[in-house]
Amino acid sequence: MSTASFPEGFVWGVSTSAFQIEGATSAGGRGPSIWDVFSADRAEACDHYHRYPEDVRLMKDLGMAAYRFSVSWPRVFPDASGKVNEAGLDFYDRLLDALLAVGITPYATLYHWDLPQAVEELGGWPSRDTARRFADYAAAVHGRLGDRVDTWFTLNEPWVAAFLGYGDGSHAPGRKSAAEAFRSAHHMMLAHGLATQALRSGGAARVGTVLNISPVLTPAQVSDFGRRLSEEDAEAVARIDALANRQFLEPMLRGSYPAEILPIIERNGGLDHIRDGDLDIIAQPLDLLGINYYSPSVVQAQPSEPAASAYPGSEGVLFCTIPTAVTAMGWPIVPNCLSLVLRRLSAEYPELDLMVTENGADFVDVVTGDGIHDVERISFVEEHLRALLSAVEDGARVRGYLVWTLLDNFEWTEGYQRKFGLVHVDFATQKRRPKDSALWYRDVIRRNGLTETRPKRPTLETVAARSGVSRATVSRVVNGEASVSPEVRTAVMRAVKELGYVPNAAARSLVTRRTNAIALVLSVPRQGDALTAAVVQYVTSMLEGAGKQITLMLADTAESHRRIVQQAEARLVDGVVLLPPDRGDTLAERLSRTDVPIVLLGKPAVASLVPYVDVDNAGGAAAATEHLLASGRRRIGMICGPMDLVAVQDRLAGHRAALQRAGAQPLLALADLTRASGAAAARQLLGDEPALDAVFAATDQLAVGALQAARELGRRVPEDLAIVGFDDIDAASATTPGLTTVRVPLAEQALAVARLLLSRLEGRHTTSVVLPTRLVVRESS
Ligand code: FCB
Numbered sequence: 001m002s003t004a005s006f007p008e009g010f011v012w013g014v015s016t017s018a019f020q021i022e023g024a025t026s027a028g029g030r031g032p033s034i035w036d037v038f039s040a041d042r043a044e045a046c047d048h049y050h051r052y053p054e055d056v057r058l059m060k061d062l063g064m065a066a067y068r069f070s071v072s073w074p075r076v077f078p079d080a081s082g083k084v085n086e087a088g089l090d091f092y093d094r095l096l097d098a099l100l101a102v103g104i105t106p107y108a109t110l111y112h113w114d115l116p117q118a119v120e121e122l123g124g125w126p127s128r129d130t131a132r133r134f135a136d137y138a139a140a141v142h143g144r145l146g147d148r149v150d151t152w153f154t155l156n157e158p159w160v161a162a163f164l165g166y167g168d169g170s171h172a173p174g175r176k177s178a179a180e181a182f183r184s185a186h187h188m189m190l191a192h193g194l195a196t197q198a199l200r201s202g203g204a205a206r207v208g209t210v211l212n213i214s215p216v217l218t219p220a221q222v223s224d225f226g227r228r229l230s231e232e233d234a235e236a237v238a239r240i241d242a243l244a245n246r247q248f249l250e251p252m253l254r255g256s257y258p259a260e261i262l263p264i265i266e267r268n269g270g271l272d273h274i275r276d277g278d279l280d281i282i283a284q285p286l287d288l289l290g291i292n293y294y295s296p297s298v299v300q301a302q303p304s305e306p307a308a309s310a311y312p313g314s315e316g317v318l319f320c321t322i323p324t325a326v327t328a329m330g331w332p333i334v335p336n337c338l339s340l341v342l343r344r345l346s347a348e349y350p351e352l353d354l355m356v357t358e359n360g361a362d363f364v365d366v367v368t369g370d371g372i373h374d375v376e377r378i379s380f381v382e383e384h385l386r387a388l389l390s391a392v393e394d395g396a397r398v399r400g401y402l403v404w405t406l407l408d409n410f411e412w413t414e415g416y417q418r419k420f421g422l423v424h425v426d427f428a429t430q431k432r433r434p435k436d437s438a439l440w441y442r443d444v445i446r447r448n449g450l451t452e453t454r455p456k457r458p459t460l461e462t463v464a465a466r467s468g469v470s471r472a473t474v475s476r477v478v479n480g481e482a483s484v485s486p487e488v489r490t491a492v493m494r495a496v497k498e499l500g501y502v503p504n505a506a507a508r509s510l511v512t513r514r515t516n517a518i519a520l521v522l523s524v525p526r527q528g529d530a531l532t533a534a535v536v537q538y539v540t541s542m543l544e545g546a547g548k549q550i551t552l553m554l555a556d557t558a559e560s561h562r563r564i565v566q567q568a569e570a571r572l573v574d575g576v577v578l579l580p581p582d583r584g585d586t587l588a589e590r591l592s593r594t595d596v597p598i599v600l601l602g603k604p605a606v607a608s609l610v611p612y613v614d615v616d617n618a619g620g621a622a623a624a625t626e627h628l629l630a631s632g633r634r635r636i637g638m639i640c641g642p643m644d645l646v647a648v649q650d651r652l653a654g655h656r657a658a659l660q661r662a663g664a665q666p667l668l669a670l671a672d673l674t675r676a677s678g679a680a681a682a683r684q685l686l687g688d689e690p691a692l693d694a695v696f697a698a699t700d701q702l703a704v705g706a707l708q709a710a711r712e713l714g715r716r717v718p719e720d721l722a723i724v725g726f727d728d729i730d731a732a733s734a735t736t737p738g739l740t741t742v743r744v745p746l747a748e749q750a751l752a753v754a755r756l757l758l759s760r761l762e763g764r765h766t767t768s769v770v771l772p773t774r775l776v777v778r779e780s781s
Contacts (some may be wrong), residue, residue: 005449007392011400012058012106012445013066015358016048017112020070022072022411023050028087030488031078033114034124034165041415046407052095056431057730058423062438063353063445067104068290068357068402069095070112070156071141073119073134080118081454082136089144096148107357108139108149109210109400110195111188111410112156113171117168120173125184127165127274130598131655135194142202142339148574150205153290153357154195157212158188158248161657164720168309171322178312179269186273188529189251193281200284208288210357210728211248213336213345214297216241219320222298222334223470226487232301236317240299243311253349255283264313288399289345290357293338293384295331298322323546325759327380328752328769335383341700342391342398353399359384360404362411363419364769365435371425372435375767376759379439387451390465403441413712417772449469459501466495471762516759518548519573521564521587523555530729531746532579535601538750539577548574559586568594575757577601597760601753603646603768611760613769617647620742620773621654624696627740627775629662633694633722637667637685639678639706641698651698651726667692671702678705679712693721700725700732700741707735707780722781738778745771 019035023044036043048055059067066580075088079122092108099106111134119130138154155161156655157308164171196207216237221227229237239260256279257265257392265271303316311317324332338359345354350530361380365372381403392398408425418428422438425431461575464471469488476484478490484492495501520539522532551573553564567573568591576591579601591598592610600612628636638655641648659666669684671677678697682705686692697703703725709715717737725732728743752769759766 003388004389004451007391008448009399010448011066011355011402012067012441012448013064013107013400014406015402015404016406016409017070017109018072018075019112019113019114020044020405020411021046021048021407023047028075028091029078029085030072030088031074031085032117033072033074034117034120034172034289035114035412037117037120038174039410039412039415043410045360045410045426046425048407049091050378052091053098055406055424056095056098056102056104058432058434059099059104061454062422062434062442064104065445066107066151066400066402066404067099068109068186069108070109070114071145072114073111073115073137077116077133077137078118079116080122080133082133084140086144088143089553092141092145094651096145100148105151106149107151108141108145108152109153109156110134110141111154111161111191113161113165115173117339124173124175125162125187126175126177126180131191131194132185134191135198138195139202142199142204145198146204146606147401151288152199152204152207152510153288154192154199154207154209155188156210157292158185158192158209158460159212159244163310164190167312170310176553177269177310178309181312182265182268183273185247186278189248189282190278192252193278193284196284196286197281206287207284208286208290208355209252210292211245212294212358213245213249213293213294213341214295215340215344216244216297216299217321217337218300219298220323221428222296222322222486223341223473224488225336225468226491228485228486230301236299236301240297240311240314240317243313244297249345249348251279251282253283253286253352256570261313267621267737286352288353288355289349290355291341291345292355292404293341294359294361295736296334296337298332323542324759325762325764326755327376328364329362330412331361333361333380333383333764334470335380335387336464336468336470337387338384339387339391339465340665342388342396343394345469346391346396347693350394350397353397355399356388358400358402358404360420362420362623363767364767364771365408365424366770367433372433373767374437376764377422377435377437378440379764381441382450385444386461386465389450395467429504462499463492463495463501466499515572515574516548517551518543519551519553519564519567519576521555521576521578522551523579523587526607531744531749532616534746535577535750535753538747539754542751542754543757549732555587561590565590565594565686565722565774568596568598571596571690575599577753577757579753597757597764598751599756599760601749603650605644605646611756611766611768613749613756613771614647615744615749615771616773617650618654618657620726620775621651621696621698622658623773623775624726624740625655625658625744626662627777627781628694628696628722628724629658629664631722631781632666635667635668635689635692636664636696637682637689637692639671639681639685639697639702641671641673641702643670643715649697655696671698671705673699673701675701675705675708678702679709680705682706682709683713686710686715695723696723697719697723697725700727700739701728702779703736703739703741704731707739718779718781724781728776732776733778735780737780740778740781741776743774743776745773 025043065709162185171178242258363376408421576598603614669681671681725741732739
């Protein structure tokens, strides 16, 4: 039997939502939504409103069978008058025609978080009237589009809309009230029920809704789902499951609230908004339940813990971080939890059809000359598909899978920095560019499965997926460790037998050869190095949290290099973090020839396959230079630091590129890393070019030197001479005038390095990470 083909008729596609991609927020009579008001980010998004023909073509080329999109309520009802804006519906009319013309089946979501601001002003979701308005809206949309849409989803993730929008206030409309959050949740479900009735009476073929169902586990259960819990932990898990999952599942699918929720709602504003008959309306029979799955919720009992604001009623529960690989968003990657969710729902609601309506990941993408090689995203989707398939093989009724998402887009509170797309979008030009993951997904769809990408021989992953546990647990079982519960052991051994799995060295070494020691190797620290300090602090705490012991090693002599390589060769350490490798030394290269995973902080001087974390030095320098150009400066000199530093080379490249785009000539002066050399270089630039009106220095230390030189020479900053630095060291905000500079993320770099190493230790594909920098404008420019 091939384990990687999907059932015949399995539906493949992608999901998007209106506010995240459409843009054109005042076109065709659209009114403002709560997100237009709440978000400070520009609202053009992907300009899909105008570019939908291209996006539909893209989907067709990628072989998509299904497209889940959402209708923007404020396009259809721009204000609270109750009058339909037909021009708003015209857009969806055109979109549907384009989709159907190329054979893509549309799945419409009616509410993906963009409440009309006018309705918010009348009370928003805490007001019962909003539910009635939603049903009118559903009827209007169905009236116009119902001839071409078969499957309707009422809501997307009502937990998020209610508890982040009205509870902790991190999402629009930004209200912070536990009582309003519970009321909103109830009214959203009422809206769902009323809209379902309206859709059915209009003749809708299939109606469903979309919930974000996260399995709730303790940290120990993440690697061993069957692990027995203490009474306190079991209670904490059950309570969070009730708040996050069953608060929606049970009213909608069984017609009652979970018993443990009602006293919590009562304590938080009372129960009078839950009226007689509401639950009958809410529990409409459904044809399809959409599941959005990203990661599990990990909790444990902790008596002193106050309630989390997004989970009123969660007193005494600690939300834990777990030492697994994570996406760039910081979300733990636990594919087997997708099987867990699907198995659970199929067991609890055996009649219900399921569809994975969202699953995907944010990773930092690097655009190269020959494409975007997002291997991490491919692994993410592949592992989740394997987990899905194992649930299907156990009888779960999963009808389809939609990747979140087609395009890089506006990711709510995170803005445009998050990249969930299969297709890259350059927001300056709106150019679309399929990533490797898009092409890979196209092939998956084409063959309705994963067969050709993996050897047939069963692997540790296949056994893990089949038995619903992590790879580490499988490894523990095959190595005969005692710490595994009998149920899990039986499940794993059954999967081993059924699949004919033969444990290989990798499986054995996953546990037995682990030393749990990690070497954190520091080359001679650069002066005033806040980054080294951040790395020591964060890498140590994250890796220690993952059960590793950190050995700090200094790589300052040839002898120390030899010792470090020897330790790796003898496998006295499981992994190595090395920083900074930027003075073309050979340590990184020698370490990469051992079979110990290594990650670098900073791009190495010599290109290699070793993954690294770096910041976007070229982009930051270009932004600094463009800022000077935009403020009218034309004769811009650059003070370069030592040219053997890769970061300096990249900053110079970014500076040059920006000048070239503006048709300006570079003027360079060299320096080492000291202030005095910055001052000397500035004097030299001013001597060579009396009309100099700006200086960009490769580091803040050099810029501080330039400020000093300008003062000595009687140049006023910024009137005569603007000065911009790089790094945003503490001193940059304390100079007179305050120094404009480029901020590099410190803690994020350190955390990214630690995660990259954990990912490598778990045997995942890893790619280098390049983190964005940000221009901080102060008085010096
Ligand atoms: C889901 C949302 C979707 C997107 C992904 C990353 O919760 O439904 O709009 O933001 O997360």
